Amino acid sequence: MCLGVPGRVVEVRGVIAIVDYWGVRRETRLDVVDEPVAPGDYILNHVGFAICKIPAAEARETLALYEHLLREAPADLMGTDVRGEIPRDPGPPDA
Amino acid sequence: MPESTIARDADRLAYRDPQRARALARRLEALVAEIGRERVCVMHVCGTHEQAIAKFGLRAVLPRALDVIMGPGCPVCVTDLPEVDEAVTLAQDGKRVATYGDMVRVPGTTLSLADAAALGARVDVVYSAAQAVALARATRDEVVFFASGFETTAVTTAAVALADVPPNFSILSAHKYIPPAMEVVARLPETRIEAFLAAGHAATITGWGIFEPFVARHRIPVVVAGFEPLDILAALVQAARLIRDGRPEVANMYPRCVTREGNRNAQTRLWRVFETASGRWRGIADVPGGNLRLRDAFARLDARRRYRIDTGPLRAAASRRRTEACICGRILSGVATPADCPLFGTACVPERPVGACMVSTEGACRIWHQYGGRAEL
Numbered sequence: 392m393c394l395g396v397p398g399r400v401v402e403v404r405g406v407i408a409i410v411d412y413w414g415v416r417r418e419t420r421l422d423v424v425d426e427p428v429a430p431g432d433y434i435l436n437h438v439g440f441a442i443c444k445i446p447a448a449e450a451r452e453t454l455a456l457y458e459h460l461l462r463e464a465p466a467d468l469m470g471t472d473v474r475g476e477i478p479r480d481p482g483p484p485d486a
Numbered sequence: 487m488p489e490s491t492i493a494r495d496a497d498r499l500a501y502r503d504p505q506r507a508r509a510l511a512r513r514l515e516a517l518v519a520e521i522g523r524e525r526v527c528v529m530h531v532c533g534t535h536e537q538a539i540a541k542f543g544l545r546a547v548l549p550r551a552l553d554v555i556m557g558p559g560c561p562v563c564v565t566d567l568p569e570v571d572e573a574v575t576l577a578q579d580g581k582r583v584a585t586y587g588d589m590v591r592v593p594g595t596t597l598s599l600a601d602a603a604a605l606g607a608r609v610d611v612v613y614s615a616a617q618a619v620a621l622a623r624a625t626r627d628e629v630v631f632f633a634s635g636f637e638t639t640a641v642t643t644a645a646v647a648l649a650d651v652p653p654n655f656s657i658l659s660a661h662k663y664i665p666p667a668m669e670v671v672a673r674l675p676e677t678r679i680e681a682f683l684a685a686g687h688a689a690t691i692t693g694w695g696i697f698e699p700f701v702a703r704h705r706i707p708v709v710v711a712g713f714e715p716l717d718i719l720a721a722l723v724q725a726a727r728l729i730r731d732g733r734p735e736v737a738n739m740y741p742r743c744v745t746r747e748g749n750r751n752a753q754t755r756l757w758r759v760f761e762t763a764s765g766r767w768r769g770i771a772d773v774p775g776g777n778l779r780l781r782d783a784f785a786r787l788d789a790r791r792r793y794r795i796d797t798g799p800l801r802a803a804a805s806r807r808r809t810e811a812c813i814c815g816r817i818l819s820g821v822a823t824p825a826d827c828p829l830f831g832t833a834c835v836p837e838r839p840v841g842a843c844m845v846s847t848e849g850a851c852r853i854w855h856q857y858g859g860r861a862e863l
């Protein structure tokens with residue numbers, strides 16, 4: 392749970408953003424990030440909350456590790472953790 | 487803090503570049519040779535660092551004298567038996583306990599939450615604090631969010647506590663605050679830690695400035711590190727340089743995400759909702775100021791103040807035979823490695839974990855079981 396996962400902001404609705412994580416769009420809360428966030432920005436997500444904005448120039452480098460893990464090690468421990476960090480659909484868990 | 491200690495190497499790193507990795511490894515070799523001791527010990531405090539070190543085989547390229555060990559960097563692992571017992575008691579008492587996936591299988595004195603669920607209790611795995619709140623909104627049951635994680639995760643629990651939550655929602659906090667645990671581990675005579683690597687994403691929230699008082703007190707350098715293999719190697723090079731030069735300083739090797747001040751908005755929210763309290767961490771005994779508990783203003787959300795939680799019956803039923811040989815505690819304080827445990831890989835495996843370090847994907851045992859530990863040289 393230490394690893395955040397980066398995503399690209401698609402839309403902002405108040406304290407909620409729609410964020411694209413490798414083609415998966417998920418709601419991500421903006422209450423704890425400390426800078427204004429706009430569509431096109433990259434954020435680092437931790438358990439459904441954006442914890443910081445990633446400077447645009449550095450977003451590509453930050454994404455590289457994740458892309459490697461998702462592409463080349465999807466089933467192993469670290470790859471699973473990264474996938475597990477991509478936010479789920481909002482709403483209660485399945486009963 | 488001289489600007490020169492904010493290393494520039496991390497900015498220039500090309501990622502997963504083998505040539506760059508070899509160059510860093512050579513520099514590390516030279517620096518550790520210049521330190522000139524038989525053993526130089528650097529501790530990291532992050533399960534993701536251990537994952538990256540093990541997965542990418544970094545220990546194979548480290549100098550023989552450099553020992554990189556994992557400390558209490560797994561929040562699930564350091565959650566102690568009494569906290570699990572509280573959650574199990576609440577679940578058996580008819581509350582719906584919502585928690586993060588790994589927490590479900592952490593052994594309590596007698597039962598884990600998964601055991602309680604098998605016996606009929608309602609236990610829900612959630613991805614986030616917000617999802618636990620959504621669960622409470624969707625049911626009339628009393629929902630207790632068993633909240634674990636270090637300060638990075640506590641920030642998100644604080645955010646939901648500050649937002650509108652339904653009356654049937656409460657929080658059982660097992661949140662931990664890592665800087666005080668570093669203080670305790672730094673004083674252990676068995677480990678002789680000469681530098682710490684700090685977790686980049688946690689420092690995103692706290693800022694690297696938070697480590698300055700620690701460095702001043704213990705005269706041990708702290709290097710904030712990212713999660714790329716090259717980020718970690720570069721951070722180790724910087725740590726070795728500071729050890730060689732006798733410079734106890736904070737170095738930020740993850741400048742693309744971490745600033746000195748950190749995320750002030752998140753810090754404000756965290757400390758509005760939580761205060762530090764002393765508490766037991768598994769394996770490290772009491773950590774003064776190491777737990778995060780809800781402030782009085784949030785008493786109505788505090789499961790400990792809302793419900794009478796009597797864990798006595800669980801403790802009375804305890805049989806500790808199987809866990810007696812488990813050395814999780816010694817592993818969490820960096821005194822031992824998984825390979826030192828007689829149960830590792832035999833009696834204790836991910837499918838049937840004996841100790842918390844084999845449960846969590848951030849636990850040293852689970853990580854070594856998947857990737858192997860120290861390279862056979």
